[in-house]
Amino acid sequence: MAERDSDRCVSQTVRAQLRLRDLILSGDLRPGERISELQAVETTGASRTPVRMALVRLEEEGLLEAIPSGGFTVKAFSERDVLDSIELRGTLEGLAARFAAERGVSSRDLEPLKGCREEIDGLVQQDRISIEAFSSYVTLNARFHALLTELSRSPPLIRQVDRASALPFASPSGFVMTQSELPQAHETLLIAQDQHRVVIDAIENREGTRAEAIMREHARLASRNLRLVLKNKTHSDLLPGLALIRTAGD
Amino acid sequence: MAERDSDRCVSQTVRAQLRLRDLILSGDLRPGERISELQAVETTGASRTPVRMALVRLEEEGLLEAIPSGGFTVKAFSERDVLDSIELRGTLEGLAARFAAERGVSSRDLEPLKGCREEIDGLVQQDRISIEAFSSYVTLNARFHALLTELSRSPPLIRQVDRASALPFASPSGFVMTQSELPQAHETLLIAQDQHRVVIDAIENREGTRAEAIMREHARLASRNLRLVLKNKTHSDLLPGLALIRTAGD
DNA sequence: TTCCGGATCAATGTATACACGTACTTCATC
DNA sequence: GATGAAGTACGTGTATACATTGATCCGGAA
Numbered sequence: 335m336a337e338r339d340s341d342r343c344v345s346q347t348v349r350a351q352l353r354l355r356d357l358i359l360s361g362d363l364r365p366g367e368r369i370s371e372l373q374a375v376e377t378t379g380a381s382r383t384p385v386r387m388a389l390v391r392l393e394e395e396g397l398l399e400a401i402p403s404g405g406f407t408v409k410a411f412s413e414r415d416v417l418d419s420i421e422l423r424g425t426l427e428g429l430a431a432r433f434a435a436e437r438g439v440s441s442r443d444l445e446p447l448k449g450c451r452e453e454i455d456g457l458v459q460q461d462r463i464s465i466e467a468f469s470s471y472v473t474l475n476a477r478f479h480a481l482l483t484e485l486s487r488s489p490p491l492i493r494q495v496d497r498a499s500a501l502p503f504a505s506p507s508g509f510v511m512t513q514s515e516l517p518q519a520h521e522t523l524l525i526a527q528d529q530h531r532v533v534i535d536a537i538e539n540r541e542g543t544r545a546e547a548i549m550r551e552h553a554r555l556a557s558r559n560l561r562l563v564l565k566n567k568t569h570s571d572l573l574p575g576l577a578l579i580r581t582a583g584d
Numbered sequence: 585m586a587e588r589d590s591d592r593c594v595s596q597t598v599r600a601q602l603r604l605r606d607l608i609l610s611g612d613l614r615p616g617e618r619i620s621e622l623q624a625v626e627t628t629g630a631s632r633t634p635v636r637m638a639l640v641r642l643e644e645e646g647l648l649e650a651i652p653s654g655g656f657t658v659k660a661f662s663e664r665d666v667l668d669s670i671e672l673r674g675t676l677e678g679l680a681a682r683f684a685a686e687r688g689v690s691s692r693d694l695e696p697l698k699g700c701r702e703e704i705d706g707l708v709q710q711d712r713i714s715i716e717a718f719s720s721y722v723t724l725n726a727r728f729h730a731l732l733t734e735l736s737r738s739p740p741l742i743r744q745v746d747r748a749s750a751l752p753f754a755s756p757s758g759f760v761m762t763q764s765e766l767p768q769a770h771e772t773l774l775i776a777q778d779q780h781r782v783v784i785d786a787i788e789n790r791e792g793t794r795a796e797a798i799m800r801e802h803a804r805l806a807s808r809n810l811r812l813v814l815k816n817k818t819h820s821d822l823l824p825g826l827a828l829i830r831t832a833g834d
Numbered sequence: 835t836t837c838c839g840g841a842t843c844a845a846t847g848t849a850t851a852c853a854c855g856t857a858c859t860t861c862a863t864c
Numbered sequence: 865g866a867t868g869a870a871g872t873a874c875g876t877g878t879a880t881a882c883a884t885t886g887a888t889c890c891g892g893a894a
Binding site: 498 | 637641741
């Protein structure tokens with residue numbers, strides 16, 4: 335079998351997991367649809383054992399739901415589920431920011447976060463933000479949130495934040511690309527970046543409550559974007575996983 | 585093979601998972617120790633396939649850690665890890681209480697929670713609380729917390745609360761039994777029960793912030809108990825999983 | 835004596851065969 | 865014609881054999 339180089343390095347289990355996740359998030363596997371192991375075996379090229387392993391992991395990830403009599407279906411999410419997932423992620427990031435502020439962070443440890451913020455500054459202060467700039471923003475924003483979470487220095491919390499951010503529409507950068515063509519895009523990025531600035535300031539001054547509150551509010555920017563995207567369902571292709579959200583119309 | 589009746593009903597995977605979890609929480613498998621699949625096969629009586637399944641689930645549960653080169657080790661927790669896990673659980677329960685308060689709960693839906701609270705009242709208002717009463721409290725307290733979380737009517741949140749409560753020392757009822765022989769035991773139960781009363785009141789009056797704050801504080805009772813238990817390591821047998829906590833002395 | 839390299843062994847990753855349970859379809863009877 | 869029961873087929877749960885990778889130990893050379 336002619337395999338791509340990138341595929342030969344990783345285990346069959348991981349390959350199957352990545353492939354199946356793609357199929358789910360792209361909408362090729364519809365919400366509510368049962369996933370047949372044999373069908374998954376054909377699709378992924380791996381045998382049943384790694385496929386079953388991948389299915390279990392995708393269930394823990396939240397993309398699949400176990401059927402009591404055996405097997406899995408693709409999970410469907412209501413708009414409320416997604417909004418709650420975003421609020422949840424914001425709450426956990428808020429806790430991380432509070433931990434960082436209350437426990438104190440050395441200026442040395444704060445350096446990477448500040449550097450990341452400055453890089454984002456360079457992007458959002460342009461007059462016109464290109465699509466490539468949005469793409470860079472996604473990467474930098476993900477790094478900012480990861481660095482911030484790590485400042486809590488709490489492995490259990492970091493673990494939970496990661497799990498809460500696993501669903502693409504709940505992740506910190508989930509709705510950035512979808513908003514790229516909305517009229518208020520630039521304004522939103524400026525506000526988000528100001529919140530980044532505020533949370534660093536709060537952590538430096540050991541203002542735990544302030545740090546927590548601003549991260550919660552920060553997540554609500556994503557909620558706003560979700561509502562906008564669902565209202566005019568135009569840029570669905572920019573957010574993998576949007577196919578899993580069943581709206582009232584469906 | 586002579587099997588117990590209870591074992592014949594469930595799958596080998598679940599049996600292996602339960603057995604391995606017992607071994608880990610009881611301390612038979614030491615923190616940091618590598619878990620051999622073959623050894624686990626001998627212990628559980630299941631074959632390698634369900635054992636591997638169980639190991640993956642226990643990893644997601646947080647009791648095991650994956651080794652990059654393959655296999656798993658038993659996870660070790662610092663005192664800080666445990667305190668953070670409790671704070672995390674309290675934060676999520678606080679969010680659930682806030683959701684319930686803000687979104688409103690009908691008096692009909694609130695009935696089970698109030699009934700549960702009254703049952704607990706019957707226990708804690710005795711002059712002397714027997715060990716059996718403590719045991720009943722554990723059950724009722726677990727039910728109270730489960731009912732409360734469900735009032736959020738948010739599947740994603742309920743899911744995360746359950747996961748955060750999976751570790752025995754992070755669960756709402758984790759430290760109840762350990763405190764049963766401490767002098768301040770009765771006082772602690774009275775305080776905890778008052779917090780139960782307050783959160784119901786807050787939800788009824790749609791006071792979201794109050795409901796959230798009281799649940800966070802409620803979890804901190806568990807933190808207090810943890811510190812007491814670790815100070816005089818006497819009642820270790822009353823909390824499965826205490827063997828996973830490595831203190832400075834180890 | 836120490837370090838590097840190769841070989842052997844063990845443990846995990848993978849594949850497949852088999853068994854059991856469930857669901858669906860068909861036939862018979864009411 | 866409809867309903868119930870039985871049989872068949874499909875799909876998951878389990879077991880085991882095989883392959884592959886990583887670790888350890890021993891030997892030789894510097």
